[in-house]
Amino acid sequence: MTEAKLDKVYAPKAIEEKWTKYWLENELFRADVNSTKPAFSMAIPPPNVTGSLHMGHALNNTLQDILARYKRMKGFDVLWLPGTDHAGIATQNVVEKKLHAEGLDRHKLGREKFIQRVWQWKEESGGAIINQLKRLGASCDWSREQFTMSPELSKAVREVFVRLYEEGLIYRDERLINWCPRCLTALSDIEVEHEETPGKLYHIRYPLADNPKEFLTVATTRPETMLGDTAVAVHPDDERYNKFIGKEVLLPLTSRRIPVIGDSILVDIEFGTGAVKITPAHDFNDFEAGLRHSLKRINIFNERAHIKQNIPDINPEIMEEITGLHVHKARERVIHILKEHGFLTKSEDHKHVIGKCYRCKTVIEPYLSPQWYVKVKPLAEEAIKAVEQGKTRIIPEGWQNTYFEWMRNIKDWCISRQIWWGHQVPAWYCLKCNKGEIYEVHGEKRFSAKAKPIVSRTEPKDCPACKSKDIVRDNDVLDTWFSSALWPFSTLGWPEKVETQNLASLLQRYYPTSVIVTGFDIIFFWVARMMMMGLKFMGNVPFRDVYIHALVRDAEGQKMSKSKGNVIDPLVIMDKYGTDAFRFTLAAMAAQGRDIKLAEERIEGYRNFCNKIWNLARFTLMNLEGFSDHWPLTTGHYSLADKWILTRLNAAIKDVTEDLETYRFNDAANSAYQFVWHELCDWYVELIKFDLRGENSEERKMTAQTVLLKILKDSLKLLHPIMPFITEEIWDVLPHEEGDKGQGAGVSSIMQQPFPKTGEDYPDAERDMILIMDVIKAIRNIRSEMNVSPALTIEAVCYSSDVSVIRLLETEGSHIKTLSKVSVLNISAPAGRPENCATAIADNIEIFIPLKGLINFEEEEKRLKKDIEKIEKEILALERKMSNKEFIERAPKEVVEKDKARLEELLQKKTKLEQ
């Protein structure tokens, strides 16, 4: 007697904790470099150390874990490499906030102490996200956890930087960059979020220098920047203004005379007034125009976007009024003054796009400063080729265009950041050689773009040129995404391969990785750059497949955000419904190419599914009395139901396998769900209850037990990648055959089992079973429609003119009796409708149910009429189709045949019903 070892109630929490601990203690997720199995590898998109598990992580890592577990069961040596990202700005912001609460700031603390504080913070709180991933069931090889600021990865960063510099692919230049006045750092183009905002377009008169009564009116959205104007541009073909080209205008509020120039690139005749003020130090277009016309650049504000002192040429009283004001405040003042002096002629509503910092949402200011850049064009070319040649596939394919589009229009990547937390640029400056190029910000020495850096893997002892020991390190750190770009190979030990044999084989074995799974929001930030760096330094793509998944939104389709207050916390969900239900929901909703609108009811539905599986397992265990694992499982023993469910299992295995191979997670989840609930539980379990109770024969009992157990085990294996915990728990208490329990040191887990393979199909049994099921459904339908109590046992008459059908009904009639609660099933009755009967037709089997005493004839009439109407409608459609000659001639034969048969069936059915 097998004792039930599952609690009556499915309680996910304890199970999850138990198995997480077991898996980790037994290191079941560990990759084996020396394995003879084929390798499957993935690098996790490293979450920020500051992070807490959100829906995006949950989806991303659930999908990866499904792949990892599936591939493991498919016989691969799986390396899923985990780790976290140091997340420069984000982390610095977190620690700065903490300092602020203590009444400190990083400048008071100093760079070295501040960085110590960040490390301290990382040690104390940085592991949260990793533990949350473990709770999600992520089967990463935790023994290889990496951090983008670790000494090893830092070494990789330095190596890449130095090599790129030596090849001329990294350089320094003074340009206009996106500057965040709050973070006090430069940002790359893609770190700026654009947002359409209503604003105003101001028309300002610039008097002509030689005739102050004449004006050139410019239009601008940012009037305060006029203080930095160094020219006015008009279109050379613009007849209104081209006569002014070469002349000068007086810049209002200043004593500055600036030239009028002709520029067809910058100026759109149609827009605004047709005349454009040029501020090369504060606008990207103007900067370019300034280069074309060799214009001076006048910077009017500082790092915090406050108006500088002593901007050249400004009227002193105005200067005094606005010095130190934030540009936005200064704007109001300038508008006011312009209006007072009659320079402002008009202001109209105008919506325009403004950039905001992706970390803190502060309005970005274009700001002139020396920065480090990567020359990306040559790298991008290779990255484009690799995808064109199919060395890397992007899935779903639609994202390829996005990738190409960006790669083809790529601009040089500004990689330096003026923050402290991150990989400090491995460059030094000789104070002697660069004497004239030094300036100070917040007590830090900075160097102009003309300064000559010494770039080196290690700190130089002295200046190679003058041997002076007076050298200073560049204060900038690298864009966080610079180190992320190296992730697929830096985590595998690069560049150490020459020195350590073991690391070499790691790279050899696991690079390129098999697939990277990520959201589309970081295609540019991350995927594109990994491609460039991987190709450059490894000579091969970093991954074979890129699987791009959707964004998780709330039930209304809104992006989840703290400010909107619509965030669903995955940890809360896991507490409430269990991790398996949550994971299953994510998988089931992860259809390619569409965002996920997460509604809690859906999760609840899949929690119920977990419960269903749980009870299925309990039922199985309760019915294994006398079970012998030596019972031979051969075709000869199988009943119709056995053959049917085995055939359906094959279909489920085939579907789930194909779906997982092609990243169709939702289809895989649905196939498994459909099979387990609506075929296995709803039908098979009900069909074999008699057998299991031993009411047929010992042989039937043994066979049913064996088949049920096999189907349950295979179902658990099918589900395990999606629902690891519940499947492991049930697997653990099931009886096992030799070798079923997994290998090695008493450790056993369903995850070590091979993924189910399809067995023999029984198409005849499948067809016959459908027939029986249809009859059962038809009788149930009558009972329900006629309001026959479920407690009441009734009689039924089935009639068919087909001998094989009659034989089938005779041999399998017991199922009909049991499942539709019929006591006498009369099969050999003659055709024609007996008196006082409810009638139905299923698959050309006529079903009559004598209803003496318990019928409502009006109901029956109504029911019949409805049936007939439905049939007539379909017949009409089919007949129209059949009378269409071209359909008969041109449609595929099978289709015509099928329709013909269907029509015939319907006609027969109709006549029978009408009798």
Place this chain on the structure above:
RNA sequence: GGGCGGAUAGCUCAGUUGGUAGAGCGCAGCCCUUACAAGGCUGAUGUCGCAGGUUCGAUCCCUGUUCCGCCUACCA
């Protein structure tokens, strides 16, 4: 401005070679039938955004169009 995606049952969404539309939740009716009420059985509901075109036949292919959403872009 350019590009992409969506529009299918009350709600959230599937629908992979064009051949009579599916699921979950919700809804209605009946049932505590000893695996499961987090359950069982039965049922109802769709001019598949709009207009054309190709085709014997279109939710699916083509063109146009309207609403949403997203990405991208230097119109001051």
